[in-house]
Amino acid sequence: MSKTFRPWDVEQALLLPPSVQELVPAGHLAHFVRETVRESLDLSAILEPYGEERGYPPYHPVMMTALLLYAYCQGVYSSRRIARACEERVDFRALTAHQTPDFRTISEFRKRHLAALGALFGQVLALCREAGLVKLGHVALDGTKLEANASKHKALSYGRMKQQEPELAAEVAKWLAEAAARDAAEDDELGPECRGDELPAWVTDKVQRLAKLRAAMAALEAEAAARAAEAGAAAPATETTGDSEHRPCTVTPGGELPEPPPAPDDKAQRNFTDPDSRIMKTADGFEQAYNAQAAVDQASQVIVAAELTNAGNDKQQVAPLVAAIEQQTGRRPRELSADSGYCSEQNLAHLSACGIRGYVATGRQKHGQASATGARSGGPHTQAMAQRLKRGGHRSRYRFRKQTVEPVFGQIKGARGFRQFLLRGLEQVRQEWRLVCMAHNLLKLAGACRATA
Numbered sequence: 001m002s003k004t005f006r007p008w009d010v011e012q013a014l015l016l017p018p019s020v021q022e023l024v025p026a027g028h029l030a031h032f033v034r035e036t037v038r039e040s041l042d043l044s045a046i047l048e049p050y051g052e053e054r055g056y057p058p059y060h061p062v063m064m065t066a067l068l069l070y071a072y073c074q075g076v077y078s079s080r081r082i083a084r085a086c087e088e089r090v091d092f093r094a095l096t097a098h099q100t101p102d103f104r105t106i107s108e109f110r111k112r113h114l115a116a117l118g119a120l121f122g123q124v125l126a127l128c129r130e131a132g133l134v135k136l137g138h139v140a141l142d143g144t145k146l147e148a149n150a151s152k153h154k155a156l157s158y159g160r161m162k163q164q165e166p167e168l169a170a171e172v173a174k175w176l177a178e179a180a181a182r183d184a185a186e187d188d189e190l191g192p193e194c195r196g197d198e199l200p201a202w203v204t205d206k207v208q209r210l211a212k213l214r215a216a217m218a219a220l221e222a223e224a225a226a227r228a229a230e231a232g233a234a235a236p237a238t239e240t241t242g243d244s245e246h247r248p249c250t251v252t253p254g255g256e257l258p259e260p261p262p263a264p265d266d267k268a269q270r271n272f273t274d275p276d277s278r279i280m281k282t283a284d285g286f287e288q289a290y291n292a293q294a295a296v297d298q299a300s301q302v303i304v305a306a307e308l309t310n311a312g313n314d315k316q317q318v319a320p321l322v323a324a325i326e327q328q329t330g331r332r333p334r335e336l337s338a339d340s341g342y343c344s345e346q347n348l349a350h351l352s353a354c355g356i357r358g359y360v361a362t363g364r365q366k367h368g369q370a371s372a373t374g375a376r377s378g379g380p381h382t383q384a385m386a387q388r389l390k391r392g393g394h395r396s397r398y399r400f401r402k403q404t405v406e407p408v409f410g411q412i413k414g415a416r417g418f419r420q421f422l423l424r425g426l427e428q429v430r431q432e433w434r435l436v437c438m439a440h441n442l443l444k445l446a447g448a449c450r451a452t453a
Helices: 029-040 061-073 079-088 090-096 103-112 114-130 158-190 201-231 318-329 345-353 380-395 397-415 426-452
Strands: 138-147 155-157 239-241 249-251 269-271 278-282 285-297 303-309 335-338 357-360
Touching: 029 061, 029 090, 029 114, 029 426, 061 079, 061 090, 061 103, 061 114, 061 426, 079 090, 079 103, 103 114, 114 303, 114 318, 114 426, 138 278, 138 318, 138 397, 158 201, 201 269, 285 318, 285 397, 285 426, 303 318, 303 426, 318 345, 335 397, 345 357, 345 380, 357 380, 357 397, 380 397, 397 426
Parallel strands: 138 335, 335 357
Antiparallel strands: 138 285, 155 269, 239 249, 278 285, 285 303
16 A cells, blocks of 8 residues: 655645745744834834835835845845845745845945944844843953955055056056057058057056056055144144245244155055955954954843944954943943953043943963953053952953853854955945844844743
């Protein structure tokens, strides 16, 4: 007797289309993100630009916002991968109601509303606060290096630029002369009616590279001049002389001409693909990267502040992160922990002035050591912090730092695979980092709601 199987008819059409609520089980993250965006977020900043009645109706901005946030929650960041998921994955179709925007539409929507999308981080954090996930009893700070959308091999030092600029200029001049001679020869050979005036592509590429190189040199020189101006702000005042027909000449009170502006250091580098990114040391060596900062609440691992900088170290990030926490939540944390990269007399004094009890490592923690102490020098705040950590030993509140903020970076970079930014430029990358952190908070909020259901 043969076994009876369930019927499997791939040609069978549905008499009635299924509801999007039935595509995935009740309580699925797709339903949660869709309804949260529809009912709980204020999207007026995204909806406002759509005032033109003419033209083909665009995809609904609320649906596109929910699609982006859900995709980030799923570790899908590329617009092409998101568009493919809208066609192939039922969870994405449950969110879009079977609509399939192409990758250009998704990419343009993200670029057009990037600032407004990044600003939703505060609204999602407010929902986490209402759910009781934000206590601000203890907050841990840390930074992680994320690769920029640029290759480190596209960076060039100022010294190398100075060496290449005359070589390229001579080569371009030589090839331009050869191209002109060839054009003249072809005109004589082919006649004036035939085209022969275009420059070859290999000449145009060199010309463009020379223009980029000179622009990069000018940018580095401008940065060096700006630093020199800041350093010389306290120098004696100068007098400016000149008339309407000649360029003014700046002289010192003694009548001497000032020194020329300082040239950039030969080791100063600038990347041609993303000039705002910097070469930074990572676990895999030196990479073209940004320094992503996060302040994480110890009670629930919710990110309460997300900032980004192109500085390789964390020394200047304590005050901005504390200010961001207060701006996003309306109050300051009671305690704050951070590793030795944030330790400076100025930062510790700032925490004390803000009424925040700090636990900041004053040195590197060795294996088996109770806490990261070891400050043999430094001001009174540094010495007091070293004593606080030493007294606490293994029971010091500093122990919360690693178990609070490190898992968050592990979830973002390891579980959801975000290791490189897609956008370029400091401000755009900053908003992209907030989108990533917002997706993390949405997942924490969904887990809390599921636990209380």
